[in-house]
Amino acid sequence: MSEFAEDIVTSALKAVERHDLTALEKFFSADVVYQDPHLMREGRENLITFISQQPQGASMTWQVNSIVSKNGVVFTERTDAYVAQGRRVSVSIVGVFDVAMDGKITRWREYYDPSQVE
Secondary structure (H helix, E strand, C coil): CHHHHHHHHHHHHHHHHHCCHHHHHHHEEEEEEEECCCCEEECHHHHHHHHHCCCCCCCCEEEEEEEEEECCEEEEEEEEEEEECCEEEEEEEEEEEEECCCCCEEEEEEECCHHHHC
């Protein structure tokens, strides 16, 4: 399950980076919960709407630096970089994902220093 769960998470993150909203639908359960230091989103449709409002394009990169998993829980250490309001932003993030046996992400938590995005 560990390698399978890591592949699901890696593929989902690549879809976010590409801003491929259609592909994202297959990765999340209908009742997925997303949480970061600023907000919480419940439900696949709400999460995909939230993602659709994020910076996109060639300037957006999500670099997975480390990934480890056990029993369907996947931890990632990432560096997300993008241009916002004319300035380059780089954020160090730890993401924690719960992946169910059916391969759907049911929970996604992001941990980062909010001052990096202000």
